[in-house]
Amino acid sequence: MLFRRTLRSSAALLALLLPFAAACGGDAQADSPADVTLRVGSTGWKTEEAVLKYAGLDDTPYNVKWSLFQGGDQQLQAIRAGALDLASSSEIPPVFAAADGTPNFKVVAVQRGATLNxxxxxxxxxxxxxxxxxxxxxxxxxxxxxxxxxxxxxxxxxxxxxxxxxxxxxxxxxxxxxxxxxxxxxxxxxxxxxxxxxxxxxxxxxxGKDILSGNFLWSARDSVLESPVEKAAAADLIARITKAYAYVRDGHLDGFAEVTADATHQPLAQARKDLVAAQAQRPTEARTVGDDAIASQQKVADVFTELGALKSKLDVKSFWSTALNAELKKAL
Structure with missing residues (x-):
């Protein structure tokens, strides 16, 4: 019964998100940052929102509406339904979202991160x-x-x-x-x-520590890339997250460990140990789109084709874009 309920929940997600997307809008062109509301996904416990607030970098000139999901796969479903503007995930969810029809998003940035836990x-x-x-x-x-x-x-x-x-x-x-x-x-x-x-x-x-690449992807709805103001806001937000983690590493690990422990209900010592280990393994930081990142995801997609989870070979570069590269490089 538990297994069937879980499968039904994924199938029902798109139907639940469609009215939410209609209510939120998101396709109207904005003239200034104050007119922009980026709907951004997060997995786990809204880590990105928390680290921005902790580092004092949450005072964006645009609005950000964070939504929590159990996985990046659900974030990409939300992108497809028009209920999110930016999704953060591993390399895998965009593969399946793109293979399920004509995608309405592009992978626009890579966030390097730890592969622990x-x-x-x-x-x-x-x-x-x-x-x-x-x-x-x-x-x-x-x-x-x-x-x-x-x-x-x-x-x-x-x-x-x-x-x-x-x-x-x-x-x-x-x-x-x-x-x-x-x-x-x-x-x-x-x-x-x-x-x-x-x-x-x-x-x-x-x-999976030594199996996963450590590439975590930012995917943006096509409508975001069509709006200069929204595109600039997306680049700024991604860059701010990188700067927030740099602030954490620069002598502020203990404080963010407390934030993490409170959110995840684990002992403070364990939260600090995990945070130190994660940033030591691979510091959290954004990078612009490059051929190496596309090749890494292509390898992942080919594995899922081998597994039979994808019906046919998928050319992943078809849903990547360098449209954010210039703004992101400048913001970083």
């Missing part, structure tokens, strides 16, 4: 100690996200095929409930859901 976990007391032990097991995963990708790659490394497990697509919160309730034997997820799983006694049997 991207794991396959098993519940407390499990006898599974590694990926090879998942053969024949019920394994939950967050579909069309990093979890989908690194789970497949970890299975290959262990000599297993996707068909060797009973794969169950689940949203992060539903996956946690299924793991704790015994409905699944393992769960591939990321971020806050992995942190919470460990707090509840789960252990790690596989990690």
């Amino acid at each position: 991207q794991e396959v976990v098993v519940p407390k007391g499990s006898k599974v100690t590694g990926i090879a032990g998942l053969r024949g097991k019920k394994v939950g995963y967050v579909q069309n996200t990093t979890a989908h990708y690194f789970l497949y790659e970890l299975l290959k490394q262990a000599g297993l095929k996707w068909s060797d497990i009973d794969a169950k697509p689940l949203l992060p919160n539903d996956g946690l409930a299924a793991l704790n309730g015994g409905s699944i034997d393992a769960f591939a997820s990321y971020g806050t859901s992995v942190i919470t799983a460990h707090q509840q006694g789960a252990t790690t049997v596989g990690s």
Whole structure:
């Protein structure tokens, strides 16, 4: 029942977002920054909004409306429905959003970030100690996200095929409930859901840390790129997030660790340890669109074609754009 409910929730998301998109508008041309409202997605606990506020960089001359989603896949669905202007995700969600028809968005920037807390976990007391032990097991995963990708790659490394497990697509919160309730034997997820799983006694049997590229993508609706004022606002916001993380690294880690601990309900020491480790592994910072980033996503798309999740090979550069490069470079 849990699995079916989760699948229905994804299918219903677009229908729920359509009236919201109509109410919000977003296609009218703005004449000045004060007329602009960027509708921006966030996954987990609105980390980007929090870091901007912490660094004192949330005083934008334009308006920002943040919306929280359980995954980047849902953000891209919202972009497709016209309910978001900017979506932040891993490399995977834009692939599926573009493969599902003519996309109304472009990938306009890359945010380099840590690949920690991207794991396959098993519940407390499990006898599974590694990926090879998942053969024949019920394994939950967050579909069309990093979890989908690194789970497949970890299975290959262990000599297993996707068909060797009973794969169950689940949203992060539903996956946690299924793991704790015994409905699944393992769960591939990321971020806050992995942190919470460990707090509840789960252990790690596989990690995507060295599998994932660390490229997290900013996707903008085409209408944003058609408006000079909205385009400038998008570039400014992305640059501000980079500057906010630089502020955190420059002697302000402890304070943002407190913000993180409060939001994720974890001990302060653990929040600080994770924050230090993440920024040490790969400092959070934006980059303009380049051939290397496009090639990295093409590799990911080809893996999903191999898996059979995509019906045919997808040329990812068709939904990338350098339209934000000049403004973003200047803002950075």
